[in-house]
Amino acid sequence: MARVPYVDESALPTEHQDLLVSALQGKELNIYRAIGNNPDALYGLRTFLGALWRDSGLDPEQRELVILAVTCEIDSAYEFHQHVAIARDVGVSDSDILALAGGDFDHFDRGDRRLIEYAVAVVRGTVDDDYHDALAASYGPETIVGVASLAGGYLLVGRLLAALDVETETPFVGWRLEGEE
Structure with missing residues (x-):
């Protein structure tokens, strides 16, 4: 059970009520419902993470590899669970997801491996x-800053989720994807 209550939209100012709903999934997520206890923090976090997510300089597959690598490194089951589905939607294979979960960075080509190791x-x-x-040999300053920002942003999210003990909305997919039907 989360350490703070999950709020519903009626607890938020009108201008923040839409922030509980994931733009990708179209439903309220526990992460936003927990952070919604402080509507201004929710707004700031959604704005910040949205910018990192959109503007990291990475293509969607690379972005998800970086996020999954961070979630595995910090043992953030919630974010791993959320991003497995997102990663699959942008073309990341289950073998790539399992390699990240197992810390097998040699599984990846040189460019992706450098992004993952840097993150x-x-x-x-x-x-x-x-x-x-090593990263600068393949990527420019914009991407380097984007990777560092994305990794730092998801480190922040993972620590916040752990502090609040936010649980997944559906049963955890599992680090080895064993929780799936």
Whole structure:
């Protein structure tokens, strides 16, 4: 059970009521219902994460690989669960998802592996010149900033979800995708 109540739209100011609904899924999500206890924080977080999600400089598949790598690194079941479906929708294979969950970055081609390793280094706080130079060999400053921002943003979300103990809306898909029918 979450450590804060899940609010419904009637608890929010009119201008924030639509923030409980996922633009992708078209339904209210527990993450937003929990953060909705502070409507201004919900607005700020949705705005911030939306910008990172849209404007990271990555294509949708790369974006989801980075997000899934971060969720695995920080053990954020909620975000992993949400992004498995999103990743699949943009073309990420189950074998890629399972490789990320198992920490097998060698599964990926050089470009994607560099993005994933850099994102994990951001989360760990271990980005050094070697990580930066490896990523900069394939990507420009806009993408480097986008990857670092995306990784940092989802690190923040994962820690927030853990602090509030937000649970998935449906049974957890499982780190090995074993929870699926």
